[in-house]
Amino acid sequence: MNVLLIGKGGREHALAWRLKQSARAEKVFCAPGNAGTARDGITNVPIDHYETDKLQRFCTKEKIGLVVIGPEDPLAAGLADFLRNKGFKVFGPSKDAARIEGSKVFAKELMRHADVPTSEFNVFDHPQPARDYISTRDYPVVVKADGLAAGKGVVVCKTAEDAVRAVERIMTREEFGEKAGKQIVVEKRLEGEEVSVLALVSGRTFLPLPACQDHKAVGDGDTGPNTGGMGVYCPAPVATPELMKEWERTVFFPTIHAMKRGYHNERFPFQGTLFAGLMLTNQGTRVLEFNCRFGDPETQALMMRLKTDLLDLLEAVADERLQDFEGKVEWDPRPAVCVVLCSGGYPGKYATGKIVTGLSDADAVPDVKVFHAGTKLDAQNRVLTDGGRVLGVTALGATLAAAKARAYEAVKRINFPGMHYRTDIADKALKAKPPAPPVEAPKLPAKFRKPGQRAGDGGEKPAG
Numbered sequence: 365m366n367v368l369l370i371g372k373g374g375r376e377h378a379l380a381w382r383l384k385q386s387a388r389a390e391k392v393f394c395a396p397g398n399a400g401t402a403r404d405g406i407t408n409v410p411i412d413h414y415e416t417d418k419l420q421r422f423c424t425k426e427k428i429g430l431v432v433i434g435p436e437d438p439l440a441a442g443l444a445d446f447l448r449n450k451g452f453k454v455f456g457p458s459k460d461a462a463r464i465e466g467s468k469v470f471a472k473e474l475m476r477h478a479d480v481p482t483s484e485f486n487v488f489d490h491p492q493p494a495r496d497y498i499s500t501r502d503y504p505v506v507v508k509a510d511g512l513a514a515g516k517g518v519v520v521c522k523t524a525e526d527a528v529r530a531v532e533r534i535m536t537r538e539e540f541g542e543k544a545g546k547q548i549v550v551e552k553r554l555e556g557e558e559v560s561v562l563a564l565v566s567g568r569t570f571l572p573l574p575a576c577q578d579h580k581a582v583g584d585g586d587t588g589p590n591t592g593g594m595g596v597y598c599p600a601p602v603a604t605p606e607l608m609k610e611w612e613r614t615v616f617f618p619t620i621h622a623m624k625r626g627y628h629n630e631r632f633p634f635q636g637t638l639f640a641g642l643m644l645t646n647q648g649t650r651v652l653e654f655n656c657r658f659g660d661p662e663t664q665a666l667m668m669r670l671k672t673d674l675l676d677l678l679e680a681v682a683d684e685r686l687q688d689f690e691g692k693v694e695w696d697p698r699p700a701v702c703v704v705l706c707s708g709g710y711p712g713k714y715a716t717g718k719i720v721t722g723l724s725d726a727d728a729v730p731d732v733k734v735f736h737a738g739t740k741l742d743a744q745n746r747v748l749t750d751g752g753r754v755l756g757v758t759a760l761g762a763t764l765a766a767a768k769a770r771a772y773e774a775v776k777r778i779n780f781p782g783m784h785y786r787t788d789i790a791d792k793a794l795k796a797k798p799p800a801p802p803v804e805a806p807k808l809p810a811k812f813r814k815p816g817q818r819a820g821d822g823g824e825k826p827a828g
């Protein structure tokens with residue numbers, strides 16, 4: 365089967381890399397892709413997600429059997445509906461269902477309707493009532509622009525003055541766009557540890573994937589401004605099997621069923637990846653947000669661990685027969701750590717076009733894969749930086765500590781002018797608990813082995 369993946373980030377490189385390993389995948393295309401997808405034998409197609417007619421013509425010409433849509437923007441714009449209506453099989457939610465990420469107001473009202481635990485909130489469509497509400501709160505708040513704002517529309521406020529300024533920025537100055545700031549959500553700010561839980565969803569069936577922990581702040585020790593994610597580890601020990609069961613019951617089940625049943629005379633069943641951003645507070649778990657797609661960089665760690673054929677799995681979602689995989693999805697038992705290398709200045713202004721060196725050396729570290737996020741090839745086939753988040757260096761290890769050590773060993777081999785990364789990815793878990801015992805590397809099928817690596821050879825001694 366020929367597959368088309370839409371997107372160009374680290375998440376898409378990781379998905380395309382796994383799809384390419386599928387026994388059933390013939391040609392894998394990525395539109396538009398990046399230098400990493402090109403170097404992995406995936407065919408990059410210079411079409412942007414909003415060029416819908418071109419995408420349709422491409423799918424027809426290449427007899428695409430499955431389209432996988434990576435980012436939230438094309439999903440929120442209705443690309444899945446468009447291609448489905450043209451007769452193509454698509455992995456990803458409809459425009460109506462993608463509102464779970466595309467509209468913060470929709471998501472909060474859905475949670476209220478479905479009785480999903482989330483922080484108390486109010487919705488405003490004018491600045492003055494929002495300011496009045498803020499002045500009567502005796503707790504810090506978060507102000508959220510309703511619409512998509514490239515991950516920047518959520519302002520976590522320390523004081524009421526900060527919150528009033530956020531209202532001004534979002535609604536009056538329309539800093540995040542006119543549409544995104546038409547309505548806002550003001551909600552109680554929560555304290556606790558964050559965890560990302562993603563589930564494949566199809567019809568009434570959902571299949572949670574192992575929990576991950578992301579690192580949003582740009583600097584070590586969670587300092588500095590928030591980014592799209594500076595690194596991740598998987599599994600997150602804080603997500604115990606008991607908590608995972610609880611979240612199935614209290615978060616995923618009611619949300620997915622409410623979307624399928626619908627309300628206000630509307631139905632918006634979800635098909636694709638539902639990402640729950642959870643916070644573990646002293647009062648129990650609360651949903652901070654939902655995303656309508658795979659996480660980035662969560663996907664890099666998840667794809668490193670997934671052993672089941674990804675094409676089979678994603679096609680089963682699109683065909684509404686995900687139940688075939690219940691209890692059957694296989695994971696590498698070893699933890700994965702992904703360290704994001706970003707351009708100096710990110711998430712603010714940064715330069716692009718810097719030459720990246722050391723990629724082959726880094727990829728040669730056993731059980732390491734360097735996923736590209738913001739890169740492109742120049743005329744001489746050199747890899748250049750082309751975004752804020754540039755690479756996601758991802759490693760497996762017998763323990764979380766070993767995975768971390770291996771990821772950073774590979775990071776040391778890479779360089780580009782202005783390169784910045786956090787040095788403490790996974791420390792939260794490593795410092796929190798006695799380390800989990802080492803797990804043996806599974807027997808590796810030939811297609812997953814690096815040259816010189818034997819079946820069952822994780823490439824290192826367990827670090828204990």
Ligand code: GLY
Pocket residue numbers: 578592593655658659660661662
């Ligand atoms: N890592 C957070 C996200 O994908 O939204």
